[in-house]
Amino acid sequence: VKTTESVQQATMAVNSTLNTNSSSMTNARQSLERIKQRQQDRQDQLGAAKVLEADTNGDDLKAKMAEAGIGDSSPKSADILARIKAKQNG
Numbered sequence: 001v002k003t004t005e006s007v008q009q010a011t012m013a014v015n016s017t018l019n020t021n022s023s024s025m026t027n028a029r030q031s032l033e034r035i036k037q038r039q040q041d042r043q044d045q046l047g048a049a050k051v052l053e054a055d056t057n058g059d060d061l062k063a064k065m066a067e068a069g070i071g072d073s074s075p076k077s078a079d080i081l082a083r084i085k086a087k088q089n090g
Contacts, residue, residue, distance in 0.1 A: 054060040065071045 051060075062071065
């Protein structure tokens with residue numbers, strides 16, 4: 001009877017230790033996932049900040065306008081009008 005009781009106590013002690021170790025591993029994995037998520041959130045925030053900065057200072061709009069042929073590099077309305085008048089007179 002004492003031998004059975006000793007075996008049962010030892011088994012319970014081993015199970016308790018295994019559960020504690022398993023719980024610690026689970027907690028460590030969860031902590032690692034939270035850290036990874038925070039890092040990803042920070043990266044997303046930095047990316048969004050860059051986009052907002054480009055929108056705020058007009059760089060993105062200027063680039064899109066230049067691609068469409070609109071902006072400082074395109075001819076001015078006065079230049080176009082002068083060419084039309086020159087064609088009519090010439």
